[in-house]
Amino acid sequence: MDSIQIDGGIPLQGQVRIQGSKNAALPVMAATVLINGRCLIENCPKITDVFQMQTLLESIGCRTWWEGHSLRIDATDVYDYRMPREAVKSMRSSISLLGPLLARNGEVFLYQPGGCVIGERPIDIHIHAMECLGVDFEEEEHYIHGTAARLTGANIFLKFPSVGATENAIMASVLAEGDTYIYPAAREPEIVALCDFLRRAGAIIEGDGTELILVKGVKTLHEACFRIPPDRIVAGTYITGCMLAGGSVFLGDAPVAQMAEVIKAAESMGVTFQDNSEGIFVQAPERLKTAGHIITGVYPGFPTDMQSMFLAAMCVADGKGILTEQIFENRFHVVDELRRMGARIDLRGDSAYTDGVLTLTGTDVHAEELRGGAALVMAGLGATGHTVVTGCEYICRGYENICRDLRELGARVYSI
């Protein structure tokens, strides 16, 4: 898919079912390495990050295959602890294999996953957590090599509640000798999903979803089947699509309980919601009100992954707004492209200051990363005229079929 073509200005009308969560599926896939057997992951999103994680798993001896939207992973024959450099460099989430490989093999050889356009994304917190459990590392410029005769339960203090580091600490300690406390742990729903999967496999974990997690080491884990929960960021993306294009949509399976801050921010801009056990109904106002000041934070705060999409919506709100990004140091890439669509945005330090215009104007824009790309598609839905979004490979990393979903919501959008 080279580009996404959008004829904007058409209010959305329709319903769509929200796909499984990318950020839940990736750590669960990595955690299957802890199990000497077969696991079944249901409702797994068919996105490029999942396909790349499959490649990484197969490079160390796992077998993986699809059964519809279920992914089966057989980690019986994990024979290696090294992954090919090109596979690791192409996806940051390869770092999720750090904990499982150390727990399984007592050794890991991992090329530094490196940063991406939204930030340098170091792994020092991951390394610290592993060292607490007894891992020795030799770090070279391009790779890390970790070894541990035996992983031993420990009290792990994280300097920041990193999502990935919390996940690695949990996965490395489930088979460790003794108890492990992780504090302050990340509280994201994806942490709870990972722990739900691991408990199904026999792990003993308490406190996930809070800042203090206890993992009681067990001798072994067994095969498990797990259903990936719906993706709260994809659901939030389509809410912003409705905010920008207008209209009303129903988002089936939307994980409403995990979206409080997003819903609150949208309501402050005049959006109304009705939720039920099936999902959430979204009604956009004629004109969005200003959001005031939105500040991203760790869960349950306003999610950084929703920042670019809300920035696009704020660009057509009635009045000025401020969006402050506190999690990543370089996550305003979409600003230049939104300005090319007529947005009035002023960047000052970690904040974007918006002055709403009546509508954006369709033009050719380019995505440089996943959520910025999604934001440009949402902006195109509300813009007058035709918008062409290139750089779609980034969008395919997290959205199974954004064009199909948006067409179900009544948008005139297609990919070529």
Ligand code: EPZ
């Ligand atoms: C996860 O990334 C998500 N990815 C990200 O989603 C999400 O934005 C992020 O959590 C925050 O919610 C997946 O789950 C696959 P962090 P992760 O470790 O684990 C710094 C998307 O769009 N940090 O919580 O990498 C780091 O640089 C993606 O779906 C260190 O300094 O996030 C960042 O500034 C983007 N040292 C902050 O912490 C470390 O060792 C948050 O990172 C680790 C992180």
